[in-house]
Amino acid sequence: MAALGENAPGLGIGMVGYAFMGRAHSHAWRSVGPFFDPPLRPEMTALAGRNAAKVQGAARELGWASTETDWKALLRRDDIGLIDICTPGDGHAEIAIAALDAGKHVLCEKPLANSVAEAEAMVAAADRARERGVRSMVAFNYRRVPAIALARRLVAEGRLGTIRHVRAQYLQDWLADPGAPWTWRMDKERAGSGALGDIAAHIIDTTQFVTGQQITDVSALLRTFVHERPHDGGTRPVTVDDAALFIGRTSGGATASFEATRFATGRKNSLRIELNGSQGSLAFDLESLNELWFHDAAEDSLTGGFRRILVTEAEHPYMAAWWPPGHIIGYEHTFTHEIADLLTAIAGGTDPSPSFADGLQVQRVLAAVAESAETGTWRTT
Amino acid sequence: MAALGENAPGLGIGMVGYAFMGRAHSHAWRSVGPFFDPPLRPEMTALAGRNAAKVQGAARELGWASTETDWKALLRRDDIGLIDICTPGDGHAEIAIAALDAGKHVLCEKPLANSVAEAEAMVAAADRARERGVRSMVAFNYRRVPAIALARRLVAEGRLGTIRHVRAQYLQDWLADPGAPWTWRMDKERAGSGALGDIAAHIIDTTQFVTGQQITDVSALLRTFVHERPHDGGTRPVTVDDAALFIGRTSGGATASFEATRFATGRKNSLRIELNGSQGSLAFDLESLNELWFHDAAEDSLTGGFRRILVTEAEHPYMAAWWPPGHIIGYEHTFTHEIADLLTAIAGGTDPSPSFADGLQVQRVLAAVAESAETGTWRTT
Amino acid sequence: MAALGENAPGLGIGMVGYAFMGRAHSHAWRSVGPFFDPPLRPEMTALAGRNAAKVQGAARELGWASTETDWKALLRRDDIGLIDICTPGDGHAEIAIAALDAGKHVLCEKPLANSVAEAEAMVAAADRARERGVRSMVAFNYRRVPAIALARRLVAEGRLGTIRHVRAQYLQDWLADPGAPWTWRMDKERAGSGALGDIAAHIIDTTQFVTGQQITDVSALLRTFVHERPHDGGTRPVTVDDAALFIGRTSGGATASFEATRFATGRKNSLRIELNGSQGSLAFDLESLNELWFHDAAEDSLTGGFRRILVTEAEHPYMAAWWPPGHIIGYEHTFTHEIADLLTAIAGGTDPSPSFADGLQVQRVLAAVAESAETGTWRTT
Amino acid sequence: MAALGENAPGLGIGMVGYAFMGRAHSHAWRSVGPFFDPPLRPEMTALAGRNAAKVQGAARELGWASTETDWKALLRRDDIGLIDICTPGDGHAEIAIAALDAGKHVLCEKPLANSVAEAEAMVAAADRARERGVRSMVAFNYRRVPAIALARRLVAEGRLGTIRHVRAQYLQDWLADPGAPWTWRMDKERAGSGALGDIAAHIIDTTQFVTGQQITDVSALLRTFVHERPHDGGTRPVTVDDAALFIGRTSGGATASFEATRFATGRKNSLRIELNGSQGSLAFDLESLNELWFHDAAEDSLTGGFRRILVTEAEHPYMAAWWPPGHIIGYEHTFTHEIADLLTAIAGGTDPSPSFADGLQVQRVLAAVAESAETGTWRTT
Structure with a gap:
């Protein structure tokens, strides 16, 4: 019997939201390693949602190691390097800008925002973050x-x-x-x-x-x-x-x-x-x-x-x-x-x-x- | 050996034009009898076109019994009861109106005309003709x-x-x-x-x-x-x-x-x-x-x-x-x-x-x- | 007004049978001229069928110029050069062999016959006929x-x-x-x-x-x-x-x-x-x-x-x-x-x-x- | 931050083979929990293969917690309750029979065996095992x-x-x-x-x-x-x-x-x-x-x-x-x-x-x- 290690460095993921998109993203975080052997090993570190009981149930079902009831808590955790935003559009701008400014990479569901003004602010945040090597992506999965x-x-x-x-x-x-x-x-x-x-x-x-x-x-x-x-x-x-x-x-x-x-x-x-x-x-x-x-x-x-x-x-x-x-x-x-x-x-x-x-x-x-x-x-x- | 007659009354057709649409219409005039046994028996009486040699060749190929080099001649013939207009759109109005006014039924290719004004004049002619039992149809075949x-x-x-x-x-x-x-x-x-x-x-x-x-x-x-x-x-x-x-x-x-x-x-x-x-x-x-x-x-x-x-x-x-x-x-x-x-x-x-x-x-x-x-x-x- | 002639020599057709296949063949005899301008001009000369009234009705509907109640009469007519066999399979051999031996070209519906023996006799007749320039074809239309x-x-x-x-x-x-x-x-x-x-x-x-x-x-x-x-x-x-x-x-x-x-x-x-x-x-x-x-x-x-x-x-x-x-x-x-x-x-x-x-x-x-x-x-x- | 447990009892899986079928099965063991919430929670306990280096690499890639170089070792482990056989057909009978006799449930790839005789022996083993509550399934996945x-x-x-x-x-x-x-x-x-x-x-x-x-x-x-x-x-x-x-x-x-x-x-x-x-x-x-x-x-x-x-x-x-x-x-x-x-x-x-x-x-x-x-x-x- 031999125990196993992994070579690629890890990247802790914090996901906000766990409805349709959250389920789809969770499966992807789970599957990307075995099939694509990526240069960063994603760790399904934490799932955030307002309702404590529901978010815990979802985390258990979808394979997240911990939960938070305030998405802002994710930004303060050192074990999290990327925020995955799966909420309705009206929350995208606030979360994404805060996350980027906190030095977390961001994956944000589409459409990017509910207005051009919000989207412009998000692009500005992404530009600021880029200079520090922090990356952002909008999830037009098709x-x-x-x-x-x-x-x-x-x-x-x-x-x-x-x-x-x-x-x-x-x-x-x-x-x-x-x-x-x-x-x-x-x-x-x-x-x-x-x-x-x-x-x-x-x-x-x-x-x-x-x-x-x-x-x-x-x-x-x-x-x-x-x-x-x-x-x-x-x-x-x-x-x-x-x-x-x-x-x-x-x-x-x-x-x-x-x-x-x-x-x-x-x-x-x-x-x-x-x-x-x-x-x-x-x-x-x-x-x-x-x-x-x-x-x-x-x-x-x-x-x-x-x-x-x-x-x-x-x-x-x-x-x-x-x-x-x-x-x-x-x-x-x-x-x-x-x-x-x-x-x-x-x-x-x-x-x-x-x-x-x-x-x-x-x-x-x-x-x-x-x-x-x-x-x-x-x-x- | 028995010779044959036909029961349905005949209707002489005069067709103007013999390009793509003329070929399609000719085939239809030829085929409608055997398959649909219509209450009027169409007779492929005359084909009109400007070039005498070409229209004669076309008539021979497509099964028309005679030719005219001026479509107006069709309107004067007693053996013709319906004018089938297969010309480009700029000729539709003149031919259709003249034919209807001459008491001939009209089948006219689409689009009905090249302008709303022409089409309005054609509708007026169709209205006049209808009162005399003369019929008109635009050929939206689809x-x-x-x-x-x-x-x-x-x-x-x-x-x-x-x-x-x-x-x-x-x-x-x-x-x-x-x-x-x-x-x-x-x-x-x-x-x-x-x-x-x-x-x-x-x-x-x-x-x-x-x-x-x-x-x-x-x-x-x-x-x-x-x-x-x-x-x-x-x-x-x-x-x-x-x-x-x-x-x-x-x-x-x-x-x-x-x-x-x-x-x-x-x-x-x-x-x-x-x-x-x-x-x-x-x-x-x-x-x-x-x-x-x-x-x-x-x-x-x-x-x-x-x-x-x-x-x-x-x-x-x-x-x-x-x-x-x-x-x-x-x-x-x-x-x-x-x-x-x-x-x-x-x-x-x-x-x-x-x-x-x-x-x-x-x-x-x-x-x-x-x-x-x-x-x-x-x-x- | 110009009357028309045709240049290609004519070929009189005698068709036996006028059900599904007879209708399909009739349409083809009617259409081949206008679309393919063949080197022989088919004439829809006679249709044969046992029931005089029915065959006359069919001939009228399908465009045949005359009728016979005995297919053998077709073989004796000088105005007929080709026999088109559209009967059920049990009649193919007798009609085809007689027609070929009478010097008529033959088009025979498929399958050629109801047995190998019949088909062999038909091939023998076709071989005999070919020497005299008489042609035969089996109608595998697909x-x-x-x-x-x-x-x-x-x-x-x-x-x-x-x-x-x-x-x-x-x-x-x-x-x-x-x-x-x-x-x-x-x-x-x-x-x-x-x-x-x-x-x-x-x-x-x-x-x-x-x-x-x-x-x-x-x-x-x-x-x-x-x-x-x-x-x-x-x-x-x-x-x-x-x-x-x-x-x-x-x-x-x-x-x-x-x-x-x-x-x-x-x-x-x-x-x-x-x-x-x-x-x-x-x-x-x-x-x-x-x-x-x-x-x-x-x-x-x-x-x-x-x-x-x-x-x-x-x-x-x-x-x-x-x-x-x-x-x-x-x-x-x-x-x-x-x-x-x-x-x-x-x-x-x-x-x-x-x-x-x-x-x-x-x-x-x-x-x-x-x-x-x-x-x-x-x-x- | 809340840590998570799971309610359903666990079932340790030992898989033999890690080629095409092994990859497909691994993905399924990984995915069944989040999507189907099954009454038994599968644990990807051990992967067996002859080549130590290769099986370790595969286990790491596919998500298995440990490896064995002899499939028989899987049968001796208490943390394994089910053997998943993904080898070529010539190995099915020996592994399946031994596993069932050892009290392990078996999932066996198709075809069940390479001969009727082997398959009969496997059915006999499955019958013996069933009496002890040990289950078997052949993987006709379609x-x-x-x-x-x-x-x-x-x-x-x-x-x-x-x-x-x-x-x-x-x-x-x-x-x-x-x-x-x-x-x-x-x-x-x-x-x-x-x-x-x-x-x-x-x-x-x-x-x-x-x-x-x-x-x-x-x-x-x-x-x-x-x-x-x-x-x-x-x-x-x-x-x-x-x-x-x-x-x-x-x-x-x-x-x-x-x-x-x-x-x-x-x-x-x-x-x-x-x-x-x-x-x-x-x-x-x-x-x-x-x-x-x-x-x-x-x-x-x-x-x-x-x-x-x-x-x-x-x-x-x-x-x-x-x-x-x-x-x-x-x-x-x-x-x-x-x-x-x-x-x-x-x-x-x-x-x-x-x-x-x-x-x-x-x-x-x-x-x-x-x-x-x-x-x-x-x-x-």
């Missing part, structure tokens, strides 16, 4: 879908030529039923916006990442179909959008057509992207996240067509760490990839990506969309 | 795709509930190559507009037909990517749009998101429609025109999902006339269906659909889109 | 699906390398309901066999055509699930197979796995073929007959994948005659292609393909399958 | 794909009626290249067989599980395409099959058509199953493991069709433990599900499933297939 990372690589290599059209939809249906209960995600104060910040933010970031371009101006439409929802025996007003649509232009001269909704009956988590370029096209749907469809205009017309690339080969981004070809991965793997890249950047003394500045830029697009919808005019971002 | 007709029926029966989202794209790629030659379709004078009138018109009419709603206001973007194209050894300017995008609202309170382009590399004829309603959703792609995807929200969550309806059953619209289940039909069948319905309406003394008024309404949407794109403001239709 | 013709071309060009696996299914469901009525297709005397001769024959011929190989030995299983079916107020015994399965070997060293059934609930006309070769693979499904899926092993592993080739380009077999790219065709077009090739072969004095000898070889595979199933042993073909 | 578990439920509820056809393929291509190197999986001594035991075993077990029926007799074909493969600078003979095909009958009267191959170029991990029953059909492909296609014959013919069920709802088997609807899972989750069920069964004092007896039955089918292929005759299982 950049780490292997098919999306491959799409980025193909675009960057020029396989699509000049991009003419960017087309993206994020379709869900969990609010299509007017009887679906009110949650904080329907409250403008907590969530900032509805489908816009929650899911349109994903397609904005993901398409900007893949194309390497920014959305520069937009004409938008926001809709709320159901204005009150059941809550605590009564109802409570819905103060956010149920659906967000816009058309626009990108910095590289492409058209943009975007739609995000929680009312697309039968579509559960259909984040679809299609890019058409002068030399080729790409299509993707998150419900089939292991597949990327690619059309190469250089193919002869006899055998040309969209190829279903099953993105499970060892050559594909992140996939060498997982299973043999054809063995698919799931949603939560994107967080493991994200954290592997984050740990590698911290250990290497480089800035992880997407940065808070990237998060701010998305925030500006969200703001332009909201203003365009409100005013009925085109807005630049 | 209404007669069986899957689209089925979609209309499902919506009309309330299977989708309240429609929340209308999403439509018409993606082609035949102009993605900057070296593709100039044709009349790139000339604003002849064609009226580019992708807008040619293919956006189809998705506008088809979605309005299926939903039973009209697009009421729009914010649009038109783009021309390639401004000169090869012609006659030199180049010639492209004066129409290569792509047209808009968002909007419908009369029933749904959002609308539309895009039409000839630059979607790898997409050959992908007219896609998706409708999301409170009780269900529908999806369609013309490249798989025998399929309709339907999600019924009433299904239990254990087995619910989008169904691929193979629209080839005898119960499906138009399909009893064709082959056993599972034997698919193609693009040109839509014209045969259209003509079968037209002949039935004429024989029955009723107005065929879509009417010139329907064509005018589409024209108004096209005009609103063009104006919105030009001015950067929202426009009502 | 060879003329453009995607199948393209598949043949890719295999012949070596794009698949050595073929390792041939996998084919023909799945229908029209007999899954035990209450579906008895027809002649369930009678061994008339039909020869059930799913075996009706639909397995198609996948046998099609895969042999595409691979250029023959099935050399088989181990088979035939099943009849429903032994009596409603007929004329009572029931009548089903004396043929409902499903036919076999494994086997091909002349080129591939394995073969075949299944044909009319009990595949929900599958309407799903003829599926997949070939796996050392250099690539192909997949096809008749329910999506305009698509061919192709995997080229030479693609780099980063972007390799099965391509959906939309077989609607002018470069694709037969497609230049039809519509612009992306405009799909349907089931009946295969017959038009078949007849275009037949007319070209007759005019050119060459043998059309598939020949009666090809039909006989398929018959031998069918016989081997039936014997293997009966004896529970492997059989060579 | 039973725990949620879509497969849902398929089982639909069949058990009678949604398919009488099953007529079972059709299954397991297509991979990692040996299609003759230059792919020799491994122990090509050695009959180590692996027992090739595609047959490795992947055909999966489709045999999975279809038998879903249908609740057994394969009763078979006619089979085994093929080896490449007889020598590169190894250690030279070559080494391949003594197993590259592909296995068979047709057969099931205990419930259905036909069976099976094919497993490692030569299906372009197919990476395509385990496909289709069942056709009198009342409905199901189709599945492991490359899209979150989807089940279901056709219900009770649907009206107007809207009937195969539904794509995205098996990600909380109501679906195992899915309540994971993410919101539409967020897909991957291959390795099947092992977590398997272990969750195993721990529940052990804690509840019931027999987990599939049992060693189930594994023996699959072994008998594999033996019948091998004998049928060798003798060219039908064999019963």
Whole structure:
């Protein structure tokens, strides 16, 4: 019988929040070691939440070694080097700025903030922190879908030529039923916006990442179909959008057509992207996240067509760490990839990506969309 | 050996134009009898075109019994009861109005005209003619795709509930190559507009037909990517749009998101429609025109999902006339269906659909889109 | 007004039978001229059927100029040069042999005959006729699906390398309901066999055509699930197979796995073929007959994948005659292609393909399958 | 700061082997707690492997607390209650029997053994152990794909009626290249067989599980395409099959058509199953493991069709433990599900499933297939 040690230096993690995102991040912190052998060994040191009993139960379930009922306590602990923020958007700015200023690296869930002003303050904090070697990252996890990372690589290599059209939809249906209960995600104060910040933010970031371009101006439409929802025996007003649509232009001269909704009956988590370029096209749907469809205009017309690339080969981004070809991965793997890249950047003394500045830029697009919808005019971002 | 007669009364057809649309219509005039046994027996009496040699060759190839080099000659012939207009859009108004005023029924290709004013004059002529029992129809053939007709029926029966989202794209790629030659379709004078009138018109009419709603206001973007194209050894300017995008609202309170382009590399004829309603959703792609995807929200969550309806059953619209289940039909069948319905309406003394008024309404949407794109403001239709 | 002539010499057609196949052939005879401009101009001269009233009605509907109540009368008519046999299989041999011996070209529906002996006699007649310039063809129409013709071309060009696996299914469901009525297709005397001769024959011929190989030995299983079916107020015994399965070997060293059934609930006309070769693979499904899926092993592993080739380009077999790219065709077009090739072969004095000898070889595979199933042993073909 | 305990009693795990399967099992042992909160808390106590340095490295990477270089040492340790066997098939019988006789629960990878005789001895050991409350399970993990578990439920509820056809393929291509190197999986001594035991075993077990029926007799074909493969600078003979095909009958009267191959170029991990029953059909492909296609014959013919069920709802088997609807899972989750069920069964004092007896039955089918292929005759299982 032989006991074991580990070689990589440790990094204590303190996580704030333990709902949907907290569960996903916990799994990633747990899994990154065995699959990616990162240069820093994450230690699941502490979980913070207001309710002592609940946070202890969550920590036990999710594998955190200790708990705090005040997130500020995490910043004072020497055994914690990174704060992972998994709270609703209205808490991001305060926690992230305090953590960075306390010298803790920060991983912050998306959208970066609930307003451009908050996001700007966060970028300033990140800039200050960077000078001291303290790193920050906003968790747009879909950049780490292997098919999306491959799409980025193909675009960057020029396989699509000049991009003419960017087309993206994020379709869900969990609010299509007017009887679906009110949650904080329907409250403008907590969530900032509805489908816009929650899911349109994903397609904005993901398409900007893949194309390497920014959305520069937009004409938008926001809709709320159901204005009150059941809550605590009564109802409570819905103060956010149920659906967000816009058309626009990108910095590289492409058209943009975007739609995000929680009312697309039968579509559960259909984040679809299609890019058409002068030399080729790409299509993707998150419900089939292991597949990327690619059309190469250089193919002869006899055998040309969209190829279903099953993105499970060892050559594909992140996939060498997982299973043999054809063995698919799931949603939560994107967080493991994200954290592997984050740990590698911290250990290497480089800035992880997407940065808070990237998060701010998305925030500006969200703001332009909201203003365009409100005013009925085109807005630049 | 027994010789044969036919019972149904005959109707002489005079067709103007014999390019792509003329070939498709000719096949339909030829096929409608054997498959639909219509109450009027169409006779392919005369084909009109300016070039005597060419029109005679075309008539021989396509099965027309005689030719004229002036379409006005068709209006003077007693053996012709219906004029089928297959010319570019700039000729529609003059021919249609003259034919209707001459007492000939008219089938006119889409878009109805190149301007709202022309279309209004055509509707006035159609109204005058109707009083004398003379009928008119605009050839939005995709209404007669069986899957689209089925979609209309499902919506009309309330299977989708309240429609929340209308999403439509018409993606082609035949102009993605900057070296593709100039044709009349790139000339604003002849064609009226580019992708807008040619293919956006189809998705506008088809979605309005299926939903039973009209697009009421729009914010649009038109783009021309390639401004000169090869012609006659030199180049010639492209004066129409290569792509047209808009968002909007419908009369029933749904959002609308539309895009039409000839630059979607790898997409050959992908007219896609998706409708999301409170009780269900529908999806369609013309490249798989025998399929309709339907999600019924009433299904239990254990087995619910989008169904691929193979629209080839005898119960499906138009399909009893064709082959056993599972034997698919193609693009040109839509014209045969259209003509079968037209002949039935004429024989029955009723107005065929879509009417010139329907064509005018589409024209108004096209005009609103063009104006919105030009001015950067929202426009009502 | 100008009257028209035609240049190509005419060929009078006499067709026997006017059910499903007769309707499909009639449409093809009508359509081949306008779309393919064949070197012989077919004239729809006479239709033969036993019931005078019915055959006259059919001729009127389908466009035949005259009728006969005895097919032998067709052979005596000078205005008829080709006999098109669309009867059940038990009539093929007698009619085809008589027609060929009478100097008429013959197009015969598949399967060629109900027994190997009949098929051998038909081949002998075809051999005799060929010496006099009289041509014969068996109507395995799926060879003329453009995607199948393209598949043949890719295999012949070596794009698949050595073929390792041939996998084919023909799945229908029209007999899954035990209450579906008895027809002649369930009678061994008339039909020869059930799913075996009706639909397995198609996948046998099609895969042999595409691979250029023959099935050399088989181990088979035939099943009849429903032994009596409603007929004329009572029931009548089903004396043929409902499903036919076999494994086997091909002349080129591939394995073969075949299944044909009319009990595949929900599958309407799903003829599926997949070939796996050392250099690539192909997949096809008749329910999506305009698509061919192709995997080229030479693609780099980063972007390799099965391509959906939309077989609607002018470069694709037969497609230049039809519509612009992306405009799909349907089931009946295969017959038009078949007849275009037949007319070209007759005019050119060459043998059309598939020949009666090809039909006989398929018959031998069918016989081997039936014997293997009966004896529970492997059989060579 | 609060420290945490756990309530469920612990169960020490000793795992033998740490290659592909060992990595997958380790991840499952690590993940089962947070997601399924099982009644026994697994402790990753010890990993056994012959090479001390390698096993220590693996243990460190995969999260095992200690190592042994002799698996027998695991049986002597009091802190280990369950042996997880992840070795090649030739080691299964000895380890499993010794472990069960030593009073350790056993989870054994599939196929259960390399021969029927070994499997019989293992079942005898499992029977002896059961009397002492010691449990055993064979790791056919695909039973725990949620879509497969849902398929089982639909069949058990009678949604398919009488099953007529079972059709299954397991297509991979990692040996299609003759230059792919020799491994122990090509050695009959180590692996027992090739595609047959490795992947055909999966489709045999999975279809038998879903249908609740057994394969009763078979006619089979085994093929080896490449007889020598590169190894250690030279070559080494391949003594197993590259592909296995068979047709057969099931205990419930259905036909069976099976094919497993490692030569299906372009197919990476395509385990496909289709069942056709009198009342409905199901189709599945492991490359899209979150989807089940279901056709219900009770649907009206107007809207009937195969539904794509995205098996990600909380109501679906195992899915309540994971993410919101539409967020897909991957291959390795099947092992977590398997272990969750195993721990529940052990804690509840019931027999987990599939049992060693189930594994023996699959072994008998594999033996019948091998004998049928060798003798060219039908064999019963």
